[in-house]
Amino acid sequence: MSPLGRPSKYTEEFQRDAVDLVRSSGRPINQVARELGMSHETLRNWVRKRERQTGTGPAASGGGVSVADKDAEIVRLRREVAELRQEKEILRKAAAYFAKEMDR
Numbered sequence: 001m002s003p004l005g006r007p008s009k010y011t012e013e014f015q016r017d018a019v020d021l022v023r024s025s026g027r028p029i030n031q032v033a034r035e036l037g038m039s040h041e042t043l044r045n046w047v048r049k050r051e052r053q054t055g056t057g058p059a060a061s062g063g064g065v066s067v068a069d070k071d072a073e074i075v076r077l078r079r080e081v082a083e084l085r086q087e088k089e090i091l092r093k094a095a096a097y098f099a100k101e102m103d104r
Helices: 012-025 029-036 040-054 067-103
Strands: none
Touching: 012 029, 012 040, 029 040
């Protein structure tokens, strides 16, 4: 059933196959829709719906990332930066120590 309460003229299997064809062929949605004899907007909606369901596509590459996910990533990166700075400081001190030992 479509959101309007009327049955879709396309089966679920046809919809899945059409979306798979778009994703696997690398061809534009307009071209695939024309070959299948359907509206490109309908096919585009199906592709977007699948991307939302599977977490793939443009939304997954950062466009649709939640604020909580971004905040968590910032916290993780800040922690990593602090750790790397500490390691750099340890290496700097070790290099200075060994340089001094070499002068003896």
